[in-house]
Amino acid sequence: MSILGSYQLPALVNEPFTSYGPGSPERAQLGNAVEELKKKSAVNIYPNVDGQDVHAGDQAQQTSPFDHKHVLTNYHLAGADLVQRAISSALEAKKSWSKSSLHDRAAIFYRAASLLQNEYRNEMMAATMLGQGKNPYQADIDCVAESIDFLKIFPTLAEQLYKAQPPFNSPGVWNRSECRPIDGFVYAISPFNFTALAVNLVLAPIIVGNVVIWKPSPGAILSSHLFNRIMIEAGLPAGVLQFLPGDAELVTDAVFANRNLGALHFTGSTHVFRSLWKKVGDKIDFWVSYPRLIGETSGKNFHLVHKTAKVRNAALKTIRAAFEYQGQKCSACSRVYVSKSVADEFIEILDVETGKLTMGDKLTDFCGPVINSAAFERVKKAIESAKNDSKTEILAGGECDDSVGYYIRPTILKTSDPNSEFLKSEIFGPVITIYVYEDSTWGPELFQLIDETSPFALSGAVFANDRTVVIQAAEELRFSAGNFYINDQCTGAMPGHQPFGGSRASGTNDKAGSITLLQRFVSPRTIKENFATIDDVRYPSNYE
Ligand SMILES: NC(=O)c1ccc[n+]([C@@H]2O[C@H](COP(=O)([O-])OP(=O)(O)OC[C@H]3O[C@@H](n4cnc5c(N)ncnc54)[C@H](O)[C@@H]3O)[C@@H](O)[C@H]2O)c1
Numbered sequence: 163m164s165i166l167g168s169y170q171l172p173a174l175v176n177e178p179f180t181s182y183g184p185g186s187p188e189r190a191q192l193g194n195a196v197e198e199l200k201k202k203s204a205v206n207i208y209p210n211v212d213g214q215d216v217h218a219g220d221q222a223q224q225t226s227p228f229d230h231k232h233v234l235t236n237y238h239l240a241g242a243d244l245v246q247r248a249i250s251s252a253l254e255a256k257k258s259w260s261k262s263s264l265h266d267r268a269a270i271f272y273r274a275a276s277l278l279q280n281e282y283r284n285e286m287m288a289a290t291m292l293g294q295g296k297n298p299y300q301a302d303i304d305c306v307a308e309s310i311d312f313l314k315i316f317p318t319l320a321e322q323l324y325k326a327q328p329p330f331n332s333p334g335v336w337n338r339s340e341c342r343p344i345d346g347f348v349y350a351i352s353p354f355n356f357t358a359l360a361v362n363l364v365l366a367p368i369i370v371g372n373v374v375i376w377k378p379s380p381g382a383i384l385s386s387h388l389f390n391r392i393m394i395e396a397g398l399p400a401g402v403l404q405f406l407p408g409d410a411e412l413v414t415d416a417v418f419a420n421r422n423l424g425a426l427h428f429t430g431s432t433h434v435f436r437s438l439w440k441k442v443g444d445k446i447d448f449w450v451s452y453p454r455l456i457g458e459t460s461g462k463n464f465h466l467v468h469k470t471a472k473v474r475n476a477a478l479k480t481i482r483a484a485f486e487y488q489g490q491k492c493s494a495c496s497r498v499y500v501s502k503s504v505a506d507e508f509i510e511i512l513d514v515e516t517g518k519l520t521m522g523d524k525l526t527d528f529c530g531p532v533i534n535s536a537a538f539e540r541v542k543k544a545i546e547s548a549k550n551d552s553k554t555e556i557l558a559g560g561e562c563d564d565s566v567g568y569y570i571r572p573t574i575l576k577t578s579d580p581n582s583e584f585l586k587s588e589i590f591g592p593v594i595t596i597y598v599y600e601d602s603t604w605g606p607e608l609f610q611l612i613d614e615t616s617p618f619a620l621s622g623a624v625f626a627n628d629r630t631v632v633i634q635a636a637e638e639l640r641f642s643a644g645n646f647y648i649n650d651q652c653t654g655a656m657p658g659h660q661p662f663g664g665s666r667a668s669g670t671n672d673k674a675g676s677i678t679l680l681q682r683f684v685s686p687r688t689i690k691e692n693f694a695t696i697d698d699v700r701y702p703s704n705y706e
């Protein structure tokens with residue numbers, strides 16, 4: 163549409179969290195939606211290309227981690243030919259999408275936000291809860307609040323990006339800058355654990371005029387499919403977003419067989435991102451341009467508790483950070499360094515309060531299952547190895563039961579070895595490891611230990627009342643975490659509040675839902691227009 167006005171985008175307002183408290187109408191409505199989904203027979207889901215479902219050949223299933231006999235979806239897998247077709251028509255769709263106005267794109271995003279806020283809220287909540295193993299609170303902050311925030315914030319961020327213009331103009335000259343989408347198409351690969359992260363992965367490129375080939379996670383097919391439907395209903399033109407569930411390697415190899423890859427937008431584990439980086443690097447002469455590689459990956463996030471900390475506050479927030487959503491947040495706290503002077507009190511609170519956490523599939527349960535059998539076996543193996551480690555004791559939890567769902571009790575380990583494997587590697591489950599430090603080691607020795615024990619640098623927190631201590635930790639741990647918290651848990655970053663991402667082995671730190679992320683998806687063009695004419699080739703300095 164022609165723009166015959168200087169439009170202003172609506173002011174940003176965060177989507178509030180819903181309480182789902184006892185007796186609330188929203189709890190009742192959600193309960194109905196969950197029961198309805200439980201009773202429903204498995205939904206057939208297909209790759210969606212140009213807005214149309216494509217009945218592909220092979221199939222797979224998404225089961226509920228609460229009950230692995232409950233098949234939520236039978237989904238069809240995209241083959242290599244379909245991937246090529248999807249890329250070709252996405253590139254065709256890009257011809258008009260890249261020229262559309264930001265306001266028209268924004269209107270689609272706002273419409274999608276409204277659909278998610280209203281018509282689709284409970285369906286999306288049920289899909290995220292049963293599909294990804296979340297309770298109402300964890301699902302709400304993810305598939306409703308954070309997803310809507312992404313839908314609303316991206317147009318505003320794109321507007322800010324577009325507004326950045328060259329500050330200098332010589333007399334008679336007008337310099338302009340335009341944010342073209344990048345060459346080719348964007349390939350987005352999403353993780354299972356956050357519906358909102360899939361939203362971020364596909365929408366960041368789209369708002370600035372790119373087209374996206376999306377391979378959703380097998381652990382989040384239902385919620386991903388629903389989000390794709392919402393975007394279609396909101397008016398996203400056919401071909402701009404191609405939804406391609408399928409075998410991860412097959413789809414990726416088919417995508418990487420096309421020379422027009424403009425960017426990889428990935429969220430998931432470090433080892434997968436590294437393997438993808440290598441594949442792209444190995445074919446550097448093949449690509450039309452230099453594919454941009456954007457990845458937010460794993461973490462080994464810390465809480466550092468000083469002797470001046472409010473101990474109960476630190477312990478309770480540690481429980482939330484470690485065990486909410488069964489520790490399956492990339493930001494989850496998985497190692498705690500606690501001062502010897504307060505360690506007994508801290509551990510006692512941790513132990514007592516963790517023991518009270520309920521686990522199951524009721525709406526009121528605090529903990530649920532881990533996502534699948536592979537995750538269950540991985541976490542169980544880590545707990546087994548803790549049992550056999552002479553320097554590690556299990557203070558709480560450790561019980562694993564996959565008879566119905568993939569349940570693992572929140573587990574607290576304590577190690578006397580500052581270089582323990584349990585302080586280094588990501589387990590990605592409800593397991594936390596405590597290391598008690600001597601108060602005398604506070605300072606460079608302790609900071610170096612925290613900084614260098616693990617290769618990751620995603621999130622971390624310091625708990626202390628003494629301001630000099632807070633300042634010292636914030637300074638000395640500057641490169642140990644991309645998201646740093648003071649007297650708060652190291653999870654729960656919100657778009658527009660605490661843009662999220664980490665460096666080192668944790669990723670390229672482009673920050674989900676931020677202007678720095680959008681910058682990765684534009685290829686600026688500078689335009690200089692000169693209103694003056696010349697009639698002599700020489701400059702004054704050329705005259706004798
Ligand atoms: N830093 C962040 O913002 C962030 C956010 C969420 C999750 N994570 C990380 O993600 C991990 C958990 O998520 P996950 O289990 O979905 O991760 P994952 O790496 O197993 O899978 C992520 C995506 O990659 C795909 N994939 C897997 N193997 C592939 C291959 N060989 N080629 C191409 N694609 C492949 C999967 O199908 C999925 O879509 C954890 O390590 C967590 O820390 C990081």
Ligand SMILES: N[C@@H](CCC=O)C(=O)O
Nearest residue numbers: 491492493653654655662
């Ligand atoms: N924004 C979320 C990201 C979690 C990643 O899996 C958090 O900070 O907890």
